[in-house]
Each structure stands twice: as C-alpha cells, then as structure tokens.
Amino acid sequence: MARKITFQQAINEALDQEMARDEDVVIMGEDVVGGAGTEGEMDAWGGVLGVTKGLWGKYGDRIMDTPISESGFVGAAVGAATAGLRPVCELMFIDFMGVCFDQIYNQAAKFRYMFGGKAETPVVIRTMVGAGFRAAAQHSQCLYPMFTAVPGLKVVIPSNPYDAKGLLIQAIRDNDPVIFCEHKVLYTVEGEVPEDSYTIPFGEADIAREGEDITVVALGRMVHQALEAANTLSSGGISCEVVDLRTTSPLDEETILESVENTGRLVVVDEANPRCSIATDISALVAKKAFEHLNAPIEMVTAPHTPVPFSGALEDMYIPSPDSIVSAVKSVMDFSQ
Amino acid sequence: MSKEIIAITMPKWGLSMTEGKVMEWLVEEGAVLQVGDAMVDIETEKIANTFEALDAGTLSKIVATPDEILPIGALLGVLTTSEISDEEIAAFVEEFQANYVPPEPESEDGNDAYAFIEVDNYKIRYSKMGDGEKNIILIHGFGGDSDRWLFTQQPLSELATVYALDLPGHGQSTKIISDPSVRGLAKVVLSFMDELGIDQAHLIGHSLGGAIALQTAELDKPRVTRLSLIAPVGLGSEINVAYINEFITADSRKQMKKALQELVADPNLVNRSLVNDMLKFKRTDGVEDALKAIASQFITEEGTQADNFLQVLSDLPKSMVIWGSEDKIIPSDHCNGLGEGASVHILEGYGHLVQLEAANEVNTLLLDVI
Numbered sequence: 001m002a003r004k005i006t007f008q009q010a011i012n013e014a015l016d017q018e019m020a021r022d023e024d025v026v027i028m029g030e031d032v033v034g035g036a037g038t039e040g041e042m043d044a045w046g047g048v049l050g051v052t053k054g055l056w057g058k059y060g061d062r063i064m065d066t067p068i069s070e071s072g073f074v075g076a077a078v079g080a081a082t083a084g085l086r087p088v089c090e091l092m093f094i095d096f097m098g099v100c101f102d103q104i105y106n107q108a109a110k111f112r113y114m115f116g117g118k119a120e121t122p123v124v125i126r127t128m129v130g131a132g133f134r135a136a137a138q139h140s141q142c143l144y145p146m147f148t149a150v151p152g153l154k155v156v157i158p159s160n161p162y163d164a165k166g167l168l169i170q171a172i173r174d175n176d177p178v179i180f181c182e183h184k185v186l187y188t189v190e191g192e193v194p195e196d197s198y199t200i201p202f203g204e205a206d207i208a209r210e211g212e213d214i215t216v217v218a219l220g221r222m223v224h225q226a227l228e229a230a231n232t233l234s235s236g237g238i239s240c241e242v243v244d245l246r247t248t249s250p251l252d253e254e255t256i257l258e259s260v261e262n263t264g265r266l267v268v269v270d271e272a273n274p275r276c277s278i279a280t281d282i283s284a285l286v287a288k289k290a291f292e293h294l295n296a297p298i299e300m301v302t303a304p305h306t307p308v309p310f311s312g313a314l315e316d317m318y319i320p321s322p323d324s325i326v327s328a329v330k331s332v333m334d335f336s337q
Numbered sequence: 338m339s340k341e342i343i344a345i346t347m348p349k350w351g352l353s354m355t356e357g358k359v360m361e362w363l364v365e366e367g368a369v370l371q372v373g374d375a376m377v378d379i380e381t382e383k384i385a386n387t388f389e390a391l392d393a394g395t396l397s398k399i400v401a402t403p404d405e406i407l408p409i410g411a412l413l414g415v416l417t418t419s420e421i422s423d424e425e426i427a428a429f430v431e432e433f434q435a436n437y438v439p440p441e442p443e444s445e446d447g448n449d450a451y452a453f454i455e456v457d458n459y460k461i462r463y464s465k466m467g468d469g470e471k472n473i474i475l476i477h478g479f480g481g482d483s484d485r486w487l488f489t490q491q492p493l494s495e496l497a498t499v500y501a502l503d504l505p506g507h508g509q510s511t512k513i514i515s516d517p518s519v520r521g522l523a524k525v526v527l528s529f530m531d532e533l534g535i536d537q538a539h540l541i542g543h544s545l546g547g548a549i550a551l552q553t554a555e556l557d558k559p560r561v562t563r564l565s566l567i568a569p570v571g572l573g574s575e576i577n578v579a580y581i582n583e584f585i586t587a588d589s590r591k592q593m594k595k596a597l598q599e600l601v602a603d604p605n606l607v608n609r610s611l612v613n614d615m616l617k618f619k620r621t622d623g624v625e626d627a628l629k630a631i632a633s634q635f636i637t638e639e640g641t642q643a644d645n646f647l648q649v650l651s652d653l654p655k656s657m658v659i660w661g662s663e664d665k666i667i668p669s670d671h672c673n674g675l676g677e678g679a680s681v682h683i684l685e686g687y688g689h690l691v692q693l694e695a696a697n698e699v700n701t702l703l704l705d706v707i
Contacts, residue, residue, distance in 0.1 A: 194617075195509075196509070196512065196621045196622060196623075197621070197622040201620075207609060
C-alpha cells in the first residue's frame with residue numbers, strides 16, 4: 001500500500017466506488033452538485049468544500065442539489081431509504097441538525113424498532129464537525145454526543161483517510177441510519193489508502209499507538225493531537241497508548257477496557273463541550289467496569305463549556321491542544337495516593 | 338572517513354520499511370564480530386528480525402539503545418577494524434550524526450519500487466530488485482503477498498534479478514479470480530514471465546506458492562532453471578484445514594492474531610501491525626471469495642491436499658526444500674521421502690513462515706544455490 005490521498009479524496013472515492021457498485025446509492029444535499037441550472041457551471045463546486053466534486057459528471061441525476069431546507073431533504077432521504085434507496089445525504093454542518101432532528105432521531109432511528117424489525121432505513125447523513133476553521137459558533141461545533149445518545153443511530157467519526165474510506169463504505173452498506181462526522185480540519189490530511197474498495201466494521205476501535213503507562217482515548221481530529229502529545233511524552237519516558245474510537249455508537253468497550261487494564265490510567269480527549277460528552281461517557285464506563293485497575297483518577301481534556309469563539313485567538317485556546325493533553329497525562333502520572 | 342571505522346546503520350528490510358525499533362543488542366561493546374554474526378534484534382512494522390554483521394571487526398560503540406525507534410540509515414553502532422582511540426570514535430559518531438539526514442518519504446504517488454502489469458486480464462502488482470543475469474521469481478503462499486519476502490528479496494538481489502509478485506486475489510493484485518486452481522495460478526506465473534520478457538527463472542515458492550512453482554515447472558519445464566521450495570504445498574496429503582478456515586473467517590483482531598500465531602513457532606512475532614495488515618487485506622472487496630475459491634481447489638472436501646507434485650520434483654534436478662521443524666500448517670515430514678533429487682533442510686525450532694522467522698538461515702541457503 002503506498003498511494004497517498006487526502007481525507008477529502010478518500011471520502012470522494014468511497015462515494016464514487018459505492019455509486020458505481022450499487023445504483024441504489026444516491027447523493028442529496030445543499031450544493032453537492034453546485035451551480036445546477038447555470039450554463040457551464042454544472043458540477044462546479046461539489047459541496048461547500050468540494051468533497052462531492054466530479055460525481056455529478058459520472059452519475060448525473062443520482063446526485064442532486066436540494067433547496068436550503070434541511071427538514072425537507074433530510075426527511076426525503078430518510079423516506080427514500082425506507083422505500084429502497086441508499087441515500088447519502090449531506091447535512092452541510094452538524095450545527096444545522098436542529099432544524100431536521102425530528103426526521104433523524106424520532107423517525108429514522110425508530111423505524112426498525114417500531115415496525116418490529118420489518119423496516120430498514122439505510123441512510124447515511126454526512127456532516128462536517130469541529131472548530132479550527134474560523135467559522136464561528138454556529139458552524140464549528142462537535143455535536144456528535146447528541147446523536148450518540150440516541151438508540152437506533154450509528155455514529156462514525158473517522159480520524160484519517162484510510163478509516164474515512166473504509167468506514168464510509170461500511171456506512172453506505174449498513175442497513176441502519178448512520179451519522180458520518182467529518183472534521184473540516186482533517187480534509188487536507190494525507191494518508192495511505194488502497195484503490196480497492198474495503199470496509200471497516202463499526203464498533204472496532206483502532207490502537208493508533210501502543211503504549212504501557214497510560215491510555216489516551218480520542219476521536220476524530222483529537223487523535224492527531226493525542227498522537228502529537230504521545231510523541232512529546234515519549235521523550236520524557238512516558239509511554240502512551242492512543243485509542244482511536246472510530247465509532248461512538250456502537251462503542252468498542254472491550255478495546256478501551258483492555259487498554260486501561262494494561263496501563264491503569266486514563267485520559268479521554270474530546271473536542272465536544274465537556275458536559276454529557278464522549279469524554280464523560282468513556283470516563284463513566286471505565287470508572288464502572290475497570291475501577292479496580294485504575295491507579296489514578298481519570299482525566300478529561302475537552303473544549304470548555306462555551307460556544308466556539310469567533311475570535312481566532314480564543315478559538316485556538318478553545319480547541320484541546322497537544323500541550324493540554326501533555327499536562328493532563330503528566331498530572332495523572334504524578335498522582336499519588 | 339577512514340575505512341577502519343564503519344558505521345552500523347538501521348537496515349531497510351522490505352520496500353515499505355521506513356523505520357525500525359531497536360529491541361535488544363545480542364552482543365556487548367567490545368565484542369569481536371565476524372560477517373554474519375547476530376548483532377541486534379530490530380522490530381519493523383511487520384515483524385522482528387536479527388540484524389547480522391555485514392563486516393568483520395570490533396563493536397567499539399553501541400549508539401542506539403533498546404526501544405529507540407530510528408529511521409533507516411540511522412546510526413546504530415560503530416565497528417572498527419583496527420585500534421582506534423575513543424576520541425576518534427566519538428568524533429566519528431558526532432560527524433555522522435551531524436551529517437545524517439533521514440530519507441525523504443517516497444515520491445508523491447507512493448512507492449516507485451512497486452509496479453503493476455496486466456497479465457491474463459489480471460492487474461498484477463510486483464516489485465523488482467537487482468540487475469543480475471539470473472532471474473528469480475518469489476511466489477508467496479495462501480493469504481500472503483510479496484511482503485512475505487521482505488527479508489528475502491533484497492539479499493538475493495545482490496546476486497540476481499529478483500521479482501516478487503502478488504498472486505491474483507492477494508496483496509494489491511486483482512481480487513476476482515477466473516481460475517483459482519493451482520494450475521490457473523501457475524499459468525499466471527508463466528504469463529507474468531512472458532509479459533516481463535523473462536525467458537527462464539529460478540522459482541522460489543512458499544507454501545501454496547511452492548505448489549504453484551511445481552505446477553509451473555510441470556507446465557513448462559524448460560523455463561524453470563531451479564526450484565527452491567519453502568514449506569510447500571504439494572508434497573504430501575496433510576494440511577491444517579482448521580487454520581485455513583480460521584484465516585478465511587477471521588474478522589477481528591483477536592481471531593486474526595490467533596490464526597496468524599499458527600504460522601510461527603514464536604507467537605510474539607505476530608505484532609499488532611501484522612494483524613492489522615492482514616485484517617485490512619481480508620476486508621478488501623472480493624478477498625474472502627477469492628480465498629474460498631483458491632482453498633476449495635487445493636484442499637479436498639476431506640481436508641487433504643488435492644495436488645501431489647512429487648513426480649515433478651523427482652524429474653527436476655537441483656531442487657531445494659526448506660522447512661521449519663515446528664510447522665503447524667504443513668508437517669515437515671513431507672520432505673522425508675524426497676530422495677536424492679532435492680536437498681532438504683529442516684530448520685529446528687521454526688514454524689511455517691520460516692523465511693521470516695529464520696530469515697538469515699534461509700537466505701544463506703538460498704544464496705548458496707543461486
């Protein structure tokens with residue numbers, strides 16, 4: 001394996017390969033074609049950041065621009081999924097979930113259950129998450145904990161191009177609604193990605209780095225921050241094991257617990273706000289199921305309980321940094337009873 | 338730089354290796370080394386191996402300490418061939434470290450050393466090393482790929498032009514197989530030779546690759562100058578079918594690790610990275626079907642080997658068979674009845690992946706017959 005492509009190209013390739021493989025796969029969302037109806041402008045954009053660029057030319061009407069009405073087109077995608085299509089619907093920013101949440105948590109997530117297993121809703125909702133893009137409070141949040149809290153939804157947060165492609169193909173082939181969260185800052189990250197189609201099963205965390213002294217659980221962009229911190233810490237003699245969750249629902253409890261059993265220490269890093277977050281969820285899990293293995297209190301590194309600041313200087317301080325992870329790890333390592 | 342001071346540097350094993358982790362020095366500072374003496378255990382992303390002395394001399398200084406992860410070419414230690422003062426050695430180390438630049442990552446579109454070629458409607462990935470007059474083709478086994486030769490290809494390329502290919506259904510070659518029989522795969526090897534203009538070659542096959550090499554020789558004897566078979570399929574009836582099934586169905590790290598540990602005598606050799614690589618391969622579209630199709634051809638419904646190539650082997654002069662005594666996939670006693678036609682080497686204490694587990698011993702044997 002040697003070809004390197006970006007996170008963004010990996011997502012585009014997954015969509016492309018699945019559309020070629022299965023004609024029931026369709027894409028809908030705001031500007032996913034871009035410039036529709038204007039002379040010479042078709043396929044100009046491919047989403048606000050160009051993720052779906054090039055697909056309209058190949059698949060024509062199977063990729064459609066929608067009006068700026070999330071409640072309408074997300075509902076349409078959910079309905080189309082129940083009727084046999086496999087829509088990949090783009091909710092431009094996860095921050096916009098508010099206007100279409102009923103369609104997701106009260107409809108899509110409930111059909112299989114309420115129809116006694118006879119209904120399937122194979123819809124994927126791709127959506128951008130995360131701060132660092134100077135896009136202010138309404139376009140920068142990490143709201144995946146809200147989706148993770150809803151039974152019936154699967155929630156995917158890839159951290160690298162290889163995982164993005166394999167997890168998105170898995171999401172499209174999955175028969176349940178999947179919320180697929182793409183961190184904007186990761187779009188330009190490059191990594192080795194095979195040209196063949198492949199899948200990564202949900203509920204299997206990745207050990208991004210093996211270590212012995214402390215477990216650092218992270219997800220999405222935070223995996224990169226954790227790896228950078230682990231690098232810094234290793235020169236000081238602290239060996240961090242970095243666990244990349246990949247999916248928050250289903251959650252790979254086994255890998256987290258096994259790692260903590262080996263290291264006896266835990267730091268959870270999550271870009272979401274601190275209350276009712278993935279960080280609190282993992283901390284509660286470990287406190288409950290691996291308490292006897294813990295040698296020190298659990299530490300959490302998260303964004304503060306504030307909106308994402310518009311000021312660039314403040315936004316930089318808002319995002320958990322490698323330095324803040326290093327401090328948290330050191331404080332856990334220094335703990336003595 | 339004086340020739341009396343020689344830098345021992347991180348080796349590059351296999352095309353994808355960029356760095357290695359120093360595990361343990363097997364000799365102490367001051368030890369007098371001969372060429373081929375075991376020096377230091379190094380773990381790569383794939384598997385661990387022992388790095389042997391390339392020159393004779395005194396190990397005057399150990400620079401790299403256990404657990405250090407260093408890029409290829411980085412200084413591990415200093416070998417001297419005559420009396421050199423500590424100051425001179427220190428100056429040598431300082432100069433080396435000051436001038437050392439870690440190699441740049443491969444070019445933009447990835448590793449230039451790999452190439453693809455159209456063979457019988459398959460896209461076949463291969464790599465070529467060396468430019469010797471003699472040709473060698475390395476054929477991996479069931480579920481493997483050309484990385485199975487990561488410790489083999491480069492050393493042999495000092496004496497020959499060495500090709501390693503990914504068989505159909507494997508590695509990065511086409512996953513959909515039209516003819517999954519050993520005969521079908523042997524035809525691919527012949528067509529591969531046609532496409533690359535290789536008239537004759539020494540075939541080295543591991544496991545199922547051994548049967549494919551034998552079958553290739555049967556199909557077109559004049560084109561095979563020599564066979565070297567490592568724990569090959571095709572010389573007896575027993576085979577560990579439970580392993581084959583476990584490997585085909587493994588879909589978690591635990592299952593895959595358990596399956597892969599069957600392949601080696603020392604289970605610690607199966608590291609997380611090897612497990613992940615095999616899982617990545619298994620999760621590629623078409624792979625499971627390809628593996629099932631191939632397995633159904635070389636294994637009978639009764640769970641025995643379908644093909645027997647003993648006759649082919651006895652008709653060929655100059656063959657060599659290498660086996661690990663602890664092979665849990667195909668028993669090493671299959672080489673008991675081979676007669677005079679083949680030289681047989683059973684390496685004590687190693688498993689099925691003997692060319693990875695005992696790379697240096699296997700390379701020495703192979704280099705002897707090139």
